[in-house]
Amino acid sequence: MTAAVEVFEQERRRVLRRRRAEALIGLLAFSALLALAFQRSEFFSADIGGDPLGRIGEFLARMVPDLKAEALLEDRQARGSLAWWYYDLPLWLRTGWQTVEMALIATTAGAAAACFAGFACARNLMPLAPVRFVVRRTLELIRTLPDLIVALILVAAFGVGPLAGVITLALSTFGSLGKLFAEVNEEVDPRPLEALEASGAGLARKIRYGVLPQVLPNYASYALLRLEGNVAAAAALGIVGAGGIGVELQRAITYTEFDTYLAILLLIVAMIFLIDIGSEQIRHRLIGLGAKR
Amino acid sequence: MLELQGVTKRFGDTVAVDNVSLACRRGEMVGIIGRSGAGKSTLLRMINRLSEPDAGKILWESREVSRLRGDDLRRWRRRCAMIFQQFNLCPRLDVVTNVLVGVVAERPLGPTLFKIFPAADRARAVLELDALDMAHAALQRAGTLSGGQQQRVAIARAMLQDPDVVLADEPVASLDPVNAEVVMEALQRICHERNVPVLVNLHSLEIARTYCTRVIAMAKGAVVFDGPPQGLTPAVLERVYGRRAGRTLEPLPAVEAA
Amino acid sequence: MTPADMDQALELSPRAVRPSWRDRVLRGLIGALALAALIAMAVDVGVTPTALAAGSGKLATFLRAMIPPNAGGELVRIVRALGETFAMAFAGTVLAAVAALPLGVFGAKSVVPQPLLHFGFRRVLDMFRGVPALVWALIFVAAFGLGPFGGVLALAIADVPGLAKLYAEAIENCDEKPLEGLRSAGAAPPVVLRYGLLPQVAPLMASQTLFFLESNFRNAAVLGIVGAGGIGFELEERIRIFAFDEVAFIVLLYVVCVAVLDTISQRLRARLA
Ligand SMILES: Nc1ncnc2c1ncn2[C@@H]1O[C@H](COP(=O)(O)OP(=O)(O)OP(=O)(O)O)[C@@H](O)[C@H]1O
Ligand SMILES: [Mg+2]
Numbered sequence: 001m002t003a004a005v006e007v008f009e010q011e012r013r014r015v016l017r018r019r020r021a022e023a024l025i026g027l028l029a030f031s032a033l034l035a036l037a038f039q040r041s042e043f044f045s046a047d048i049g050g051d052p053l054g055r056i057g058e059f060l061a062r063m064v065p066d067l068k069a070e071a072l073l074e075d076r077q078a079r080g081s082l083a084w085w086y087y088d089l090p091l092w093l094r095t096g097w098q099t100v101e102m103a104l105i106a107t108t109a110g111a112a113a114a115c116f117a118g119f120a121c122a123r124n125l126m127p128l129a130p131v132r133f134v135v136r137r138t139l140e141l142i143r144t145l146p147d148l149i150v151a152l153i154l155v156a157a158f159g160v161g162p163l164a165g166v167i168t169l170a171l172s173t174f175g176s177l178g179k180l181f182a183e184v185n186e187e188v189d190p191r192p193l194e195a196l197e198a199s200g201a202g203l204a205r206k207i208r209y210g211v212l213p214q215v216l217p218n219y220a221s222y223a224l225l226r227l228e229g230n231v232a233a234a235a236a237l238g239i240v241g242a243g244g245i246g247v248e249l250q251r252a253i254t255y256t257e258f259d260t261y262l263a264i265l266l267l268i269v270a271m272i273f274l275i276d277i278g279s280e281q282i283r284h285r286l287i288g289l290g291a292k293r
Numbered sequence: 294m295l296e297l298q299g300v301t302k303r304f305g306d307t308v309a310v311d312n313v314s315l316a317c318r319r320g321e322m323v324g325i326i327g328r329s330g331a332g333k334s335t336l337l338r339m340i341n342r343l344s345e346p347d348a349g350k351i352l353w354e355s356r357e358v359s360r361l362r363g364d365d366l367r368r369w370r371r372r373c374a375m376i377f378q379q380f381n382l383c384p385r386l387d388v389v390t391n392v393l394v395g396v397v398a399e400r401p402l403g404p405t406l407f408k409i410f411p412a413a414d415r416a417r418a419v420l421e422l423d424a425l426d427m428a429h430a431a432l433q434r435a436g437t438l439s440g441g442q443q444q445r446v447a448i449a450r451a452m453l454q455d456p457d458v459v460l461a462d463e464p465v466a467s468l469d470p471v472n473a474e475v476v477m478e479a480l481q482r483i484c485h486e487r488n489v490p491v492l493v494n495l496h497s498l499e500i501a502r503t504y505c506t507r508v509i510a511m512a513k514g515a516v517v518f519d520g521p522p523q524g525l526t527p528a529v530l531e532r533v534y535g536r537r538a539g540r541t542l543e544p545l546p547a548v549e550a551a
Numbered sequence: 552m553t554p555a556d557m558d559q560a561l562e563l564s565p566r567a568v569r570p571s572w573r574d575r576v577l578r579g580l581i582g583a584l585a586l587a588a589l590i591a592m593a594v595d596v597g598v599t600p601t602a603l604a605a606g607s608g609k610l611a612t613f614l615r616a617m618i619p620p621n622a623g624g625e626l627v628r629i630v631r632a633l634g635e636t637f638a639m640a641f642a643g644t645v646l647a648a649v650a651a652l653p654l655g656v657f658g659a660k661s662v663v664p665q666p667l668l669h670f671g672f673r674r675v676l677d678m679f680r681g682v683p684a685l686v687w688a689l690i691f692v693a694a695f696g697l698g699p700f701g702g703v704l705a706l707a708i709a710d711v712p713g714l715a716k717l718y719a720e721a722i723e724n725c726d727e728k729p730l731e732g733l734r735s736a737g738a739a740p741p742v743v744l745r746y747g748l749l750p751q752v753a754p755l756m757a758s759q760t761l762f763f764l765e766s767n768f769r770n771a772a773v774l775g776i777v778g779a780g781g782i783g784f785e786l787e788e789r790i791r792i793f794a795f796d797e798v799a800f801i802v803l804l805y806v807v808c809v810a811v812l813d814t815i816s817q818r819l820r821a822r823l824a
Contacts, residue, residue, distance in 0.1 A: 004423040005416045008389070008431050012415075015432050034645060040638030041699040041780070043646075059694040101592040108589055144806045148685065148773035149783075152790050153798070157613055158606030162596040195559055228681075236683035240776055243596065249686065253693045261690050265682070272681035341735050371737035381732030385750035394746065398737030406745050447732075454736055 065259035086263050096271050099244035103230035106166045110173025111223040118181025142175030155241045162243025169230050184218045217286045224279040231275045235268045294318055295458055295490050300349035302335050309335040311514035317490040324505035325494045328534055332514040333494040337460045341375045371398035374451035378463040380443040384436025388446050391435045392418040395453025421449040441472030448479050459491040477504045617799035636781030639699050640767035643706025648760045651711045655718025676712040684709035688779045702779030710763050721755040754823040761816045768812050
């Protein structure tokens with residue numbers, strides 16, 4: 001054996017030993033965590049009624065509606081028809097629309113507030129460091145609060161209904177968009193700003209003519225992305241009493257109508273999907289606009 | 294002897310390689326030149342069977358390798374080492390494992406899946422690396438090396454393949470002049486010491502003239518010149534590269550490929 | 552302002568510098584319409600200044616009652632519930648990763664090259680990606696009883712479509728060059744995947760899974776609200792009896808724990824890169 005091989009084999013043994021030790025520690029730590037997690041969460045020890053697979057099968061059977069091919073297109077009275085499955089469709093559509101309205105209002109309000117916050121904590125636009133600091137910390141604080149817990153408190157304060165949900169969503173939209181808008185502002189092209197400054201424009205005019213035209217397409221695109229998320233979140237908020245179609249989900253569970261639950265769930269999925277597609281279209285156009293500018 | 298008989302490859306309407314016939318003897322260092330898109334890479338890839346010819350035969354020692362399947366095909370690929378412009382190493386694996394890839398075709402599947410190789414293989418890999426002055430990096434991740442170092446690792450891998458044929462697709466196109474020299478000298482050494490045919494795609498005429506004993510020029514998929522490098526007259530170059538080459542012989546116009 | 556500056560400004564945003572009258576009127580009209588629509592919606596769902604004012608007083612009382620935060624002598628119980636929440640998040644994420652792996656592999660274009668199948672599969676994943684975990688938790692708790700079982704299942708199912716999509720993308724976006732290098736040396740397909748693909752995608756997938764874990768740590772608290780165990784249940788109970796000092800304590804503790812776990816997870820992700 002030559003020296004090179006010997007040196008290599010020695011080094012290899014050392015590296016291998018270290019790697020194996022690391023892998024072993026990692027594996028042990030992961031298994032311990034996993035065991036602890038499953039033990040704490042009682043996932044495998046939970047008593048879901050003796051025979052778990054049978055229980056899941058029964059659950060699925062209850063969730064799938066008892067549709068009959070021959071009666072599919074008949075009216076609500078006929079068991080097994082689509083109309084019978086979706087027996088409260090007008091109400092669900094109305095509350096579904098309410099959910100969309102909640103998301104729209106919350107996104108608009110949150111985004112509008114975020115605009116101001118975004119300017120107030122952008123390094124290149126807000127000269128006062130203390131203001132930037134306070135706004136930034138506030139946004140951070142809002143982002144750390146879990147949405148649904150905020151919603152729970154707000155429902156206690158404002159009563160059951162969409163208002164609590166709208167405030168919750170507006171707040172969290174404000175928190176996340178404020179940060180994103182500030183980032184957009186800080187990446188603005190400084191040349192037009194300098195041009196405006198040279199012409200003696202004040203801060204307000206600088207923002208109006210130098211910044212807004214550059215950042216608006218980005219703002220809109222972030223806000224639309226957030227809108228997509230807010231529609232889904234608004235649907236979930238109803239479950240804690242904050243209005244919209246989630247309330248109907250909760251009601252279906254109260255009456256243990258699992259097939260109704262599936263009906264509403266599919267409706268929600270379709271709703272989210274449509275909003276996503278629409279918003280995606282607009283976003284793509286906005287990106288094109290931003291690129292052309 | 295490596296033989297190509299009427300080898301053709303089409304991609305849709307483009308004929309990438311058009312009815313190419315040639316033969317390479319052992320110990321020949323063949324440079325393949327031609328404009329970008331002339332079909333040089335496609336030709337080499339067909340010899341290694343990364344790409345299937347649409348027509349024609351490829352033979353090694355009178356055995357048709359363009360027909361091989363399964364294990365036979367893998368054994369041929371192992372004996373037909375290929376070196377790439379972008380090295381094509383596994384960046385997250387260490388250097389020695391990348392070199393040991395040269396023997397995986399011959400080792401049982403089970404242990405190789407756990408990256409377990411006989412000590413003799415490891416020793417060979419280290420010696421090949423050492424010959425290219427790369428043994429010190431044997432346990433480093435390949436992705437952390439410089440381009441020239443990575444190409445040397447790729448050559449060490451090719452060596453471990455015990456090649457009957459060496460194919461190199463623009464092995465020096467992304468290297469600095471010093472590294473290019475190191476790599477070309479290594480290829481030349483392989484050619485002489487192992488007495489195998491080496492086919493190198495090149496974009497630099499100067500390198501072709503310095504290292505190759507024979508030059509094949511391609512244009513639009515066809516061979517337009519085949520002979521010693523001294524035969525690359527301005528008239529020939531004009532046929533290979535088009536008008537501009539005739540006027541400015543050096544440096545080459547075809548750097549656009551990079 | 553020099554003419555050159557003006558030209559530059561014009562080029563960067565022509566309509567902002569010199570808007571035409573027609574543009575201005577049109578834009579004003581659209582703005583007014585949108586505003587009117589928004590106000591109509593707000594009235595429709597009951598978001599009005601009066602309603603806002605009516606609840607603000609109460610909210611202010613709640614907020615005042617939060618200070619100082621106070622464990623209410625139930626620290627052990629709270630910590631236990633907190634542990635349960637994080638355990639649910641961890642278990643749910645692991646289950647989601649296990650289920651998403653085969654889906655991701657078969658959702659990758661390079662694995663299943665049939666475009667229609669691929670498109671349909673991705674669309675289904677996209678549709679269910681939006682369903683929040685709480686929606687799943689509600690029905691699972693109804694079906695399988697109170698306790699964390701439904702919560703774990705809900706987190707897992709809510710994450711599967713998103714993770715599967717990311718896994719599929721990781722596989723699709725992998726670098727082909729190493730695989731080709733392996734093939735050129737005669738490596739068999741399993742070796743090509745083990746040496747070429749796995750080292751590329753495994754760290755990426757692990758990092759994405761950690762990202763989901765972080766988000767689940769953040770979201771798992773809410774599951775308790777519908778009876779799926781953990782800290783959410785404790786929170787809801789205390790909100791119902793207006794024990795806001797204890798609510799504040801729990802939320803603070805939770806937020807701090809999440810921040811710590813986030814930092815650990817981010818460290819791990821940085822190491823994977
Ligand atoms: N996988 C493929 N699919 C479709 N067309 C291809 C493919 N590979 C190569 N071609 C086409 O075949 C022709 C020859 O390509 P090839 O890569 O062999 O050229 P080359 O001589 O190696 O060029 P370069 O010097 O730029 O590497 C080109 O027209 C190319 O576009
Ligand atoms: Mg090429």
